[in-house]
Amino acid sequence: MKKILAWSVTVVTAATCTFGAAVPATAADVTTFTAATSTTSSGTGTDTSRLSPDLKALVDQMLAELPADWEQRRDAAAARYGIHDTQWAQLRDSVINPGDYQCGSTAFREYANGLRTGIEDQDLRDWLDVFGAFDIPTYDALVFGGESKDSTFGVHGDYTEELTKEQKDLKKFWDVYSEDIQLVPMHGREVFSSQERVARVLSLMFGITNEPVVRRLAGVVISLVNADPVLQGGDNPLFTFNAFAFSEKGDPNPAGISDRIVMGDGILEALKAVGLGDTAPRTVLAHEFGHHVQYEDNLFAGTTLTGPEATRRTELMADAFGSYYLAHHRGLRFSDTATLRAAKSFYEVGDCGFASPGHHGTPNQRLAASLWGASVAADTVKKNYVLPSPKLDELFEAKLPDIVKPDATN
Template sequence: MKKTLAWAVTAGIAATCTLGAALPAMAAADTTSAAVTSAATPGSTFDTSRLSPEVKALVDEMLANLPADWQERRDAAAAKYGIHETQWADLRNSIINPGDHQCGNTAFRNYANSLRTNIQDQDLRDWLDVFGAFDIPTYDALFFGSESKSNTFGVNGEYTNELTSEGKNLKKFWDIYSDDIQLMPMHGREVYSSPERVARVLSLMFGIKDEPAVLRLAKVVISLVNADPVLQGGDNPLFTFNAFAFSEKGSPQPYGISDRIVMGDGILQALKALGLGDTAPRAVLAHEFGHHVQYEDNLFTNTKLTGPEATRRTELMADAFGTYFLTHSRGEALNAKRVLGSEKSFYEVGDCSFSSPGHHGTPNQRLAASSWGASVANTAANQGHILPSLKLDELFEAKLPDIVKPDATN
């Protein structure tokens, strides 16, 4: 049985392990080997001898104080909570013939790659990957985030008013129960300024129950993050490069996490860097709320599609639902041309991983789904009428084959 976690894509959280008491007690790691296998780059190893003396001392301290099976625990936690099931993961393979579709790298993906290559100390970056440091703000938001009037959105709070206002409008617009959906930010520096917040995440990741021990590890991780100024103490977009919706609706083993939408600073920074900061942040939020419509209407399971094609369907549907809201006269009432210019944000994050379980649609397919959503709103005979969500889904299901049809030109 799977819970459902929708990021800027939708992914399953496989309930495959239990952390804590069921795991072995904390034990000293074997530090006699100079290299550790990377989770981010399977099969590769990172040699501590290449690190600066200061960073090497911190890495060695981490290795000496983590449980002996820390890598297995890290991977089990990531699988259980779906931490790596995002469109930023290293997607591979193919389900439909890539030659049938126009697909390639986009400016968004090139920007994401540049974030990693711009880090001055690449060996430090790799060790932060290995220790799961880039995942810590995601864990923090997922398990410990909450909606509050004091929350801000964006590194400098620049998106607070528009996203907070839109969150309220989305609840009024859609015909689902949404009073329990919380909208919250994901900040990097804020998390990495608190050893206690980092420690509670490390406890989740590695199953460490010794509070003084995990607090010491948290301080080491924070020192590693602060070792390269490019990482900005956690404000580098890499730490918060995500947006996701979460619901435990129908889960037989709930964690007790409320329905939520999390907006990471890194996504907002990326949109601005690419010139998509106009309506794109609102488009991302509307997309994520579209996933909550799917949760409430049971649209994740109401399909015969499986694997990558099922994920692609829900992602394209969320694109369409989000744009319908943005352009509807009773939604955000935004000009369709303006919205679709910013909806390029979904074009930009389209992917070519045709057979990956996380395939979300090619760039052209994502833009086509958004364009269709706008057309439904703009061509309606009664501009003041909001289609019931199940009726909009019915129309989308009929349109889906056209949205995903081959578009390559020979």
């Protein structure tokens, strides 16, 4: 198995935004962008003419200093580290008939779409997309980040205590080896306030070893991020709208990155904005840890499902595993009300990308998987007994056909 990203979300793909992709790193989240194109003096085929003079000067400087094949280098780095990939694009052939399912927009999806359209200067936003600026905090946390006693979670550190404690509790709860799993924060402004941190990411993305050049490029990117107040110097949730589990277990070409769960400030802000800030952060972390249970038990294998249905299986399983922990007496002991709110979190991030290999399940399917996992915990006769994770998987596999059965009303 190759590197895995899970619950991977970037708002640049808000139209198909879903949490929790457990997919190979060489086919992870996609960031698609079609630039306004016309032949320019830069020779790149991208158009800077619509930018203000100040922004045009910055973008032109960036284009002039980047290597000629910078776009290919950007894409190669994204593929190597699983930052994004075209597998999130819609496939030509749908595996699932959308007409069989109830599937519509959610408050979370609408919030995500609003972030992207809320940037006043859309041309600036597009150029930030092209240069990979929205991925910089993800690279920073994934490749250079680590767990620390000084780590904070949330823009203002609001979720630090609860997430740090929960990570410790999750390691005690599950029956898999987990001591090496790090909980890593992802911040925006903190990264874009450091020319050194932006430079090392750009060096990684574009393969630039000339330190003066990469530092100048970092200065340009930071200036672009600070050019629009709406971007909040990197604290706009767009930059950290990402949370994922990562493992190189079984990868024949590891990059030397430890097992980790990365929690972006943007995701936490988004969940708070749709009224789920009291339970959803812990729900996300429980889901992410569920993916690490899958890694350790090799649960990505052992299925005949392929494409969208295969990814949907592992995502719904992580929903169920997460909710089992949340509701269990030895887990977080969520009340019925809190359990329903946790299930609501999964519902909100369901998606309708039936043809995408990153399809995670419809809102109703994610709700059903979550409620099922919680019910297994609630029905345990011996309240302190935790099912072995392979046994919980066995029960889930038997329940899966019922969870994903068509539910459209004609």
